[in-house]
Amino acid sequence: MECIWPFSLFFFFRQGYIYFILYKQVFCFFFFKSTTPVWTKGFWNSLLSSLFFRTICHNSTKIHPKTDEQRCRLQEACKDILLFKNLDQEQLSQVLDAMFERKVKPHEHVIDQGDDGDNFYVIEQGLYDIVVAKDNQARCVGRYDNHGSFGELALMYNTPRAATIVATTEGALWGLDRVTFRRIILKNNAKKRKTYELFIESVPLLKSLEASERMKIVDVIGEKVYQDGERIISQGDKADCFYIVESGEVKIMIKSKTMMSKEANQEVEIARCHRGQYFGELALVTNKPRAASAYAVGEVKCLVMDVQAFERLLGPCMDIMKRNITHYEEQLVAMFGSSMDLLDPGN
Secondary structure, three states, X not given: OOOOHHHHHHHHHHHOHHHHHHHHHHHHHHHHOOOOOHHHOHHHHHHHHHHHXXXXXXXXXXXXXXOHHHHHHHHHHHOOOHHHOOOOHHHHHHHHHHOEEEEEOOOOEEEOOOOOOOEEEEEEEOEEEEEEEEOOEEEEEEEEEOXXXXXXXXXXXXXXXXXXXXXXXXXXXXXXEHHHHHHHHHHHHHHHHHXXXXXXXXXXXXXXXXXXXXXXXXXXXXXXXEOOOOEEEXXXXXXXXXXXXXXXXXXXXXXXXXXXXXXXXXXXXXXXXXXXXXXOHHHXXXXXXXXXXXXXXXXXXEEEEEHHHHHHHOHHHHHHHHHHHHHHHHHHHHHHOOOHHHHOOOO
16 A cells, blocks of 8 residues: 555546545545544645645646747737636746647638537637537538637536537647646636626626526626727727726717718717626627727726627627617617618728
């Protein structure tokens, strides 16, 4: 037994903390002839929990060496990934160290619907179709175009892959293994949940969602801060994010072709958004360019959700947002005598 236990101890350390706890109980029984938890034995608790566990767990973090050029490309690919926004510098460094590069070819399946989740992926370059099979029919429900990320939900909630991701061009991805993802990202998300849980529950749009659905939203949102006068979204741009005002005030402006010439380039204020209100959803619902611009009034904090998470998680709210289109059109008719600005947001 004296020869075997160090090797078995190392095995259980490598498998994870839960196995380590079980091992301590077995160790207690054989060496102390007791089922009393080992942490009551001061010496063994200090030796096992503090020294071995912390050292081995720290050293077991995967590190994939990278050239300076690879590191720069990886940092550029990850700079707008919302899941990484709330990591401190040490956590982000550990994540980047653990990520590995994966090259893909056209028609290659990166992940398949129904499979267990193994990695989270950040896109550096390439086009990728999102394919969902339902009732024996597969259909493309979206596309990643040279940026974005996917694969986090299966790792967060231990569920099978919800879609198949197929490369339509040659591309490059950066992967993060399941163990590192859960150890760093999920631990950080637990803190984020405490911060945002009550606020998300107070947002009128999200009240129709189940509590579990709201928590999934908390897991994928990021926070952005804007200074007075800073433009948050621009009329005519392609939509990539949905915004909820956490604090401050946002001014919604529109260029009207019905009241002035196109060349005048003058914007007219049509609305203001305050805490708990949202904007940026219209272009995502209609699949059209931004119909208006948004500017910070004073310092503003917004919770931000990318378009892929928006489509996955806010399906139950879509009817509410579609009803808002009619309200927006009525508002434009009252102000400008026409709703053509909403239907044709180009400059």
